[in-house]
Amino acid sequence: MHAALGDLFVHMNLFTAIQVVMIGFIGGTLSGFIGSGGAFFMTPGMMNLGVQGVVAVGSNITHKFGKAMVGSRKHGEIGNVDKKLALFLVTTAFIGIRLAVWINSMLFRGGVGHGAGKGAGANLYISLVFVSILSLVAISMLRDVKRSSEEDRGPSRRIAEFVSRIKLPPYVYFKVADVSVSFWILCIVGLATGYLAGTIGVGGFIGVPSMIYIFGVPTAVATGTELYLAMFMGAWGALNYAWEGFVDIRLTMLLYLGSLVGIHLGVYGVKVVNEKYIRMVTGIIILLCVFSRAIAIPMYLRQLGWVQMNASLDLYWNGISKAFLFASGIGGALLILYHVIRAYVQRRRIQRTLIYAPAEG
Amino acid sequence: MPIVILSSSSYDCRKELADDLAKKTGYPCLSREEVVEEASSNGIPVGKLEVAVLKAPVLKERLLRLKQLCMAYITATICEKAKDGNLIYHGRAGHLLFPQVSHVLRVRLIPEPEFCLKAVMGRLRMDREKALQYIHQVEEDVARWVRIIHGVEPDDPTYYDMVLNLNHINLYNASSVICSMMDLPDFQPTPASLRIMDDHRLAAQTRLRLALDERTASTQLNVSASHGIVTVTYPPSQAHLQKVIPGVCDAVEGCREILCTVAETNILWIQEEFRPETEVFEQICSLAQRWGAAVELLQWKSTDTEEATAEKVESEDMREDGRDVSKEEPVPLMRKETGGIEDEGEESASEMDDGLASTVESLVSLGRYAGMNTLTGTKQQLLSSINREVNYSLVVVGDVYLSRPVQAQMRETRDLRRSIQERLNLPTIEASELKSRFFFGKRQIAKFFIFLLLVLVSYSLVFANQEVVLDFLGGTFHKNWRWLTPIGVGLFVPLIAHSYSTVTGLIMKLIHLD
8 A cells, every 4th residue: 555545544454344344333233222323432443443533533424424314214204303403503513524624634634753643643632522522421321320210300401491591592493393592502502513523423422412401302303303414414524524535435334334234233122121221331331432542542642742651552552442442342232232132032932921801801 | 961171271261161061061070270189189290290391392201101190190080070971171181182082072262361361360469461471371381281292283173173262252152152062962972982981991090000000100001992901012121011910900990801912112004994814914913023013903994085075965964953964974983092093883883893803813812912993084083093102113004995996095095194104203104015115025135136236346346446445535546636535435425325224124124133
């Protein structure tokens, strides 16, 4: 491979390809189970294989784009999409994505050296955003699980009520979601969602809670709208990263090989596991992914020359990070598969369970 | 005698009218507020649900169960109070509790603003401005409640038998109008309508028992009743409930039998005539086995044509006394608990036809039975009869409009499918599509190989020419022809995603894991 290409794209041998397919499979299974895009696992997973952070994000957002296009019709059919809300959000999300791509590109192109060293700045930036945002998400999720087991209530409206008290006209009414939201709040949320989707590929983790907790949108509509949005944000992100030359289509295709199989199993798992358990498993897996990424940070700091460490330790930092990520991903996927297989077997065993006739019958 | 249900956002307006009506008829009167108070004193936190609905437009699993408990309590209480046949109930959305029970007269009251204002000012000791704000807020809250709890618009006139605008008629004359209407034969109880009402009571009481028993309180259950047979559907993750449910539901008055079915979801099958030996039955059963679903049958005979004809000859149908004899004809059959289906048709109501009976029997023996309803009525009645609380993963529209010419039948069936999908947000298909959508036939095999070939060719080309591909994506070619890369990615990625997802989808279908 040409040296310039070698700096940017990972050398693909059979072993690496199998690992990427595995990442796709685990990410897909988690994605189907959790209902997110699975980027929280796939992006760091690829980075652990030596893929430049910016290419991992670019290839993953491209993967998300194709997947969302395939699934979008189904979501539209179910009718949980507020297209007007999606339109407002997508406009600012595009700006957020463009901003994220620009920052990532600048950091990568501004890097010095070759190979891993060149992308260290972008890798560090992506890892820091990843760790800070996803640790918040995971902690909130686990707190939510704890809270919901103690109290009997729906999503908190505290933030939505607080925001509604701030008078920031003009307000826009969304019929499907049945809410009125300040145009300016919409812009901020859209921008943040787009920025995070473009930076680490997990816009949905911000978009959905924002719609529920800040706008007061029903959960089903928030999820449906986010999935509808994902198609456009994914497309825009993919085109932007492709324009910058950071999409590795090989990675995207290998991810598909695993993810489109895994997603079926994950979705099947949702049917047989209760909601609280799903959220708890999700929270723990995300937290472990965050921990795995945090372990890799010292390596990037050394590559940037900000801390002094023996370069040979990089191998260990990366190895531990990779082992952690794969252990959490494989553990999560196995847990889901266990439930899927158990339910599959049980389903075949259980037929009609009983007919009961009281005395008078 | 009929049950009168008054619905209005104004408490004062409906109470005044209900009291006057009770005085004129001698019927007992019951208000939503009384039921809610009684429920609260029995430990059912209706207020908590009200606050949750007003605060959050979405109900979590627990609140959904609380909603079902509250609705069951209200339904059971109304049924209990109305067991002698007479009742005047007034509330927010009582008209939605017994859809198509023929002896329920549903009246919507549009209050006169000045009357409401004065009543609120007097009752709550508010000044005019605050009272106006209060009334406006209550109207919004009630509309929200009806929308979230029942999934319909409170002002939708199709859910009422009569809408009275009290700006144009005073309360006392309005109650006289209702009294006159109550005497119409259309609103008199029939054996069929009484049985449907009893099925409502049975289902509501069963649900109450399940919801109040600590062993079943935390489980999402579907309960329905038809002809005194209660069907309880519970998820496979709660398999232990199979031993618990009969004990909990034991001795609910009027229960002839309890059927328990394990199901994650329901498939609703709408058809005019059912027979278990058909291919569609086999396909639906196979799908139900695969999905772990239970099948609910809805036997529907459309009266749309007859109505259209009736409109044309309306004048001929009118008697000298002004009564429309066409409306006196008994319409349908029986009905189910959840709130939908059926109606009179006394002679046909008592027994289901052989085809339906044997289909039910076959489903029961397969452990896939989720309940049954019959309905003779219009498309609108059909739509309102479908219970929105049930988690339907699929609605299958089979052979309906059988009396129509083939072309009209196809068109009407297509329209019905679209209406269910759009108005109820339920995934709906025609029975003829089952094979192509969910089963692996010759067409699917051909499709599988075509897309598999496409996938193999794409992957081979990309991985055999990695250098060229990478050059296109980020190398010298990209630098010179930058704009081509996004176009290439934008076109190629959906193609490969679609092709490969088709292949995996078909494989999953083949191994019954879709």
